[in-house]
Amino acid sequence: MSPLKTVSALADAGLIPAERAGALEPVAARYAVALTDTVARLIDRGDPNDPIARQYIPSEAELRATPEERSDPIGDAAHSPVPGIVHRHADRVLFKLVHNCPVYCRFCFRREMVGPDSESALLPDVFANAVAYIEGHPEIWEVIVTGGDPFSLSARRIGEVAAHLAAIPHVKIVRWHTRLPVVDPARINDEFVASLLTPGVTTIVALHANHPRELTAAARAACARLIDAGIPMLSQSVLLKGVNDDVKTLEALMRTFVEARVKPYYLHHADLAPGTSHFRVSIEEGLTLMGALRARLSGLCVPQYVLDIPGGVAKVRLTSTDVEKTATGWRIRDPDGNWHAYPAGLRPLS
Numbered sequence: 115m116s117p118l119k120t121v122s123a124l125a126d127a128g129l130i131p132a133e134r135a136g137a138l139e140p141v142a143a144r145y146a147v148a149l150t151d152t153v154a155r156l157i158d159r160g161d162p163n164d165p166i167a168r169q170y171i172p173s174e175a176e177l178r179a180t181p182e183e184r185s186d187p188i189g190d191a192a193h194s195p196v197p198g199i200v201h202r203h204a205d206r207v208l209f210k211l212v213h214n215c216p217v218y219c220r221f222c223f224r225r226e227m228v229g230p231d232s233e234s235a236l237l238p239d240v241f242a243n244a245v246a247y248i249e250g251h252p253e254i255w256e257v258i259v260t261g262g263d264p265f266s267l268s269a270r271r272i273g274e275v276a277a278h279l280a281a282i283p284h285v286k287i288v289r290w291h292t293r294l295p296v297v298d299p300a301r302i303n304d305e306f307v308a309s310l311l312t313p314g315v316t317t318i319v320a321l322h323a324n325h326p327r328e329l330t331a332a333a334r335a336a337c338a339r340l341i342d343a344g345i346p347m348l349s350q351s352v353l354l355k356g357v358n359d360d361v362k363t364l365e366a367l368m369r370t371f372v373e374a375r376v377k378p379y380y381l382h383h384a385d386l387a388p389g390t391s392h393f394r395v396s397i398e399e400g401l402t403l404m405g406a407l408r409a410r411l412s413g414l415c416v417p418q419y420v421l422d423i424p425g426g427v428a429k430v431r432l433t434s435t436d437v438e439k440t441a442t443g444w445r446i447r448d449p450d451g452n453w454h455a456y457p458a459g460l461r462p463l464s
């Protein structure tokens with residue numbers, strides 16, 4: 115099958131009706147499109163509301179921007195001391211190694227920064243500068259390698275990056291965030307797994323999946339190859355309208371993660387990324403769903419429900435004691451005890 119990176123390729127593959135192609139061209143011109151063959155095979159072409167299609171097939175709704183949306187919804191830029199690094203918390207950094215992905219999720223919070231038109235990986239001098247920043251900050255204990263999807267790199271390059279990080283004495287944890295075991299599980303072969311394992315650091319993989327159907331037998335086998343090699347795995351999911359915003363689906367997703375030996379870690383409240391309002395669930399609904407999950411599931415299966423306060427303020431674990439309804443929306447308490455309006459207006463309220 116030809117790469118599924120254009121509207122016409124999606125139409126040729128029967129993933130969108132040909133008559134919708136014209137309306138979707140402006141969407142694809144604005145936000146990158148890509149599906150792997152694995153994802154295309156998972157899509158139920160007979161279901162107009164298929165939760166897999168909804169995550170990856172462009173929609174006209176993406177051209178609707180709302181006033182609270184922003185191109186950098188979690189405020190990476192405000193905490194980026196050098197290109198490629200986001201240093202928001204003292205003991206850890208994000209290392210944004212690549213700008214592209216094997217798939218482009220329609221709700222992506224970095225959708226303005228990722229895509230095939232971006233430089234695929236950091237240029238050598240930018241990479242060296244980012245590594246030098248980590249070396250120069252002994253308080254950095256954990257490096258979270260992200261992007262884009264860093265697993266889109268070759269095994270050889272992954273091994274080089276892992277070796278650079280392992281050579282920094284104060285870096286003890288390297289956590290890779292990826293969708294690859296779900297969207298292209300065959301890439302997680304023995305050579306790839308071996309490239310991640312570098313003496314001197316603990317390697318962790320955080321898997322992004324949002325619906326239990328994404329955790330196919332092949333995806334679970336890819337996770338098993340990582341875990342059997344000694345790599346602990348965590349999950350991260352986004353709470354998405356029409357994908358997983360019901361307790362039955364979330365319950366199945368979390369149970370499937372645990373059965374695959376992937377510890378449920380984060381359930382993200384969807385960020386205020388441009389053109390994604392059709393995916394957003396209210397905080398009230400999110401809290402209700404989390405209460406239902408807690409009532410039905412062993413603690414082993416319950417993720418933390420988290421929200422990034424816009425502007426790079428903080429990631430907050432959403433519980434009923436840290437959010438309050440206001441006349442115009444919500445206010446949310448950050449870990450320092452300051453309240454912030456959400457989503458309208460971003461000034462601390464007290």
Ligand code: SF4
Pocket residue numbers: 214215217218219221222223224225228261262263293322
């Ligand atoms: S794989 Fe991650 S970075 Fe890439 S488009 Fe999806 S959510 Fe965004």
